[in-house]
Amino acid sequence: MRDEILQSFDIQGFQNNLINWYLDNKRDLPWRKDQDPYKVWVSEIMLQQTQVDTVIPYFQRFMSKYPTVYDLAYADPQDVLKTWEGLGYYSRARNLQNAVREVAETYNGKVPDDPKQLGKLKGVGPYTKGAILSIAFNQAHPAVDGNVMRVLARVLELEDDIAQPKVKKQFEHYAGALISHNDPSSFNQGLMELGALICTPKEPLCMFCPVQEHCRAFQEGTVHDLPVKSKAKKQKKIPYTVLLVKNSHNEYLIEKRPEDGLLANMWQFPMVPAGEVNKGEIENWFKLEYGINVSLSAKQTDLKHVFSHIIWQLEVFAALTASEKAEDERLRFVSREELEDYPFPVSHQRMIPYLP
């Protein structure tokens, strides 16, 4: 790499200022009560692309349901998914349980402290590996997330586009060069805490920054120009007609999504791809696709749901059927109360108030 960037950098002073600030100002978070590797692991998975305030209640519920590696290893995957409901990126839950089962079987229930073994676990990438090693095992491995890239881009005044994968590897190199070997846990968490509380994306609080004297962007007045990040392309809009199908027993038709792809293994109300099926053909299409005769009734509402890469435009209709049972394994008629037992994506939770 370009190590001349670190030539005149006061690594020791930076470490001391950062760590002392962190120890004095760290938030009292539920996963910071101890260094249990399993808890650190679960918290780091939940915190991927997810803000602290969102994670807190999920972490509490998850740990009370699955206090140990073995509790999670032996749990029903559908129950785990239900516990994850609303948190998003549901493959995280499936990967976590698969990895925990491997830890139970292969590593005698102990989270491995070996970087190679840890990195092979499902869902444990470069960031999470470094976070677990440093926080739970006090090993000096870098843990570079979005916060750390923003902080380092400013402190070292790095103008590389942080949206590019190769740039993250460069930042990991710098983070590895800066990390405290005396207290890698506080150093890594301090970088992230600084990014969350002080070195924020917009309007950073430089006046309160513990490493202001080390920050090249502050010295040069370029804080607002960093980090450089290219824009993501706009999401594609996909229209659906959703059918809230009710039968004579006041039961509603739900279906289980495929085991791969978007919202894998979650349940939902049947969706008709409106881009491929005309309004007048919906009932025929439904009979062919689901084997159930329905009659469309009143439109209930329009909903828009934004994902990272697509936007669902949902037109929600009520519908009636004479059917009482569905042949297909992925289909079920359930009462309003029984709906609560199934993991639903937020987009479909929002339809429940409109059930006929």
Added chain:
DNA sequence: AATTCGGGGCC
């Protein structure tokens, strides 16, 4: 290297 994975908070 680019795309696929959720959802909420903020402006």
Added chain:
DNA sequence: GGCCCAGAATT
């Protein structure tokens, strides 16, 4: 509307 968030897996 756009941007950000304690990213990883897949292609």
